[in-house]
Amino acid sequence: GENVEQHPSTLSVQEGDSAVIKCTYSDSASNYFPWYKQELGKRPQLIIDIRSNVGEKKDQRIAVTLNKTAKHFSLHITETQPEDSAVYFCAASRTQGAQKLVFGQGTRLTINP
């Protein structure tokens, strides 16, 4: 079955700097890669996603890149702000809908003022 590895497990950056979180996956049939943000005690919330026919996607300060050949994808947050502090999870599945997500272990991101 699918296995998703996520690194680093913790990340601390200065406010205004960039943060990068990386994930690798094992199932070459995976085609959909969402990223979720989970604040303490709250539900995971989708922040950005990418499909395998696209190499990069950007939404304001957040971007995701995908290298299907190498089976890895990354989340980039630029101009970080204190409210970006949270746990971020990457995930993979074979399709966008009606398919289970396999999650990475999570990255705790701390933005230092």
Place this chain on the structure above:
Amino acid sequence: EAGVAQSPRYKIIEKRQSVAFWCNPISGHATLYWYQQILGQGPKLLIQFQNNGVVDDSQLPKDRFSAERLKGVDSTLKIQPAKLEDSAVYLCASSSLLTTQYFGPGTRLTVL
């Protein structure tokens, strides 16, 4: 649109007791998922329903966990008897064929 609803939000029980969680998905979402999230880890799928049929329950500990989705809408997840290692947040999510998964607020279970 209303989100995924779950209840209760918190539950504390003794080991060997039983517990049940309830989930109401987003209206029109045919697929419903139950995930277990142990502290410090990513969510792990327990069971996936498509309407009222089970699609994937390969990681559900069937000797103690059960789930149903009668009428293809609401769902309940039951643990009987509970063990200490069942302490976790139980997340319900729903999706349609054209959308990603949306999560409920979760039920935090503590087994003493």
